Amino acid sequence: MASWIEQSVSRGILTSRYPKAAATDDETPPTGRPPVPESPATSLPAARDRCPVGAITETAVDQGKCIRCARCVGAGLSFSGSVEAATRSRSDLLRISAGPTPVPDGAPPLAGLGRSLHLFLVDVGSCNACNLEVLALANPYYDLQRLGIFFTNSPRHADVLVVVGVPTAEMVEPLRRAYDALPAPKAVVAVGACPISGGVFAGTEGLASALDGLVPVDVYVPGCPPTPTAILDGLLKLNGRDRETREGRR
Numbered sequence: 001m002a003s004w005i006e007q008s009v010s011r012g013i014l015t016s017r018y019p020k021a022a023a024t025d026d027e028t029p030p031t032g033r034p035p036v037p038e039s040p041a042t043s044l045p046a047a048r049d050r051c052p053v054g055a056i057t058e059t060a061v062d063q064g065k066c067i068r069c070a071r072c073v074g075a076g077l078s079f080s081g082s083v084e085a086a087t088r089s090r091s092d093l094l095r096i097s098a099g100p101t102p103v104p105d106g107a108p109p110l111a112g113l114g115r116s117l118h119l120f121l122v123d124v125g126s127c128n129a130c131n132l133e134v135l136a137l138a139n140p141y142y143d144l145q146r147l148g149i150f151f152t153n154s155p156r157h158a159d160v161l162v163v164v165g166v167p168t169a170e171m172v173e174p175l176r177r178a179y180d181a182l183p184a185p186k187a188v189v190a191v192g193a194c195p196i197s198g199g200v201f202a203g204t205e206g207l208a209s210a211l212d213g214l215v216p217v218d219v220y221v222p223g224c225p226p227t228p229t230a231i232l233d234g235l236l237k238l239n240g241r242d243r244e245t246r247e248g249r250r
């Protein structure tokens, strides 16, 4: 017993301090941040042909399509965007990549959602990576309960539908049933490039539609997969407890 106490005291607090403190380097691997152009006028045209998913246009990087493959890194782009990359609208995913210090317009917290959020996770066709990143939030390091966030086993007990994966035709009906089962007020969070744009599966036969063509989406969390910290930022954007809102950055 004494050795356990000794270990606890010597190691200090091992749980994440996010969002009270900024995300640490350990919490944000290089591809945990969005790629942004060092000089939009010259780097975007130069890097465009390198992108396998057509995320780079003449004027911006569509973070909703980007799969963080790093092919554009070294051609004038770097993973130096803000880890707080989740947005309340699809169009802001284009805008945040247009400069080195992206600040999305944002939107006010959703009316009716309290400080506490209950999540129901739906996988509509993921490769499992986004799934694992969402579930990583349930481990003690992130200590979601300190923020009033809980996972539930039934959509009837939830107020937030967290959706991962590419929406396949077979999952459209179960997805809509889960959405309908959530009591109002409710919210939907799209996690990863797959539900936002189809990601690497865009244009394939099995993709029914982007998620926002099936149910209303309230927060978009880009990445492939996004890190747990980026997902947490997206969840907190629902009720205005995210770092950007707290610091008046949006």
Ligand code: SF4
Pocket: 035, 050, 051, 052, 053, 054, 055, 056, 061, 065, 066, 067, 068, 069, 070, 071, 072, 073, 077
């Ligand atoms: S990191 Fe993103 S923007 Fe860059 S090439 Fe890969 S998919 Fe395209």
Ligand code: SF4
Pocket: 125, 126, 127, 128, 129, 130, 131, 164, 165, 166, 191, 192, 193, 194, 195, 199, 200, 223, 224, 225
């Ligand atoms: S966004 Fe990427 S990591 Fe997430 S499910 Fe799709 S392919 Fe997998």
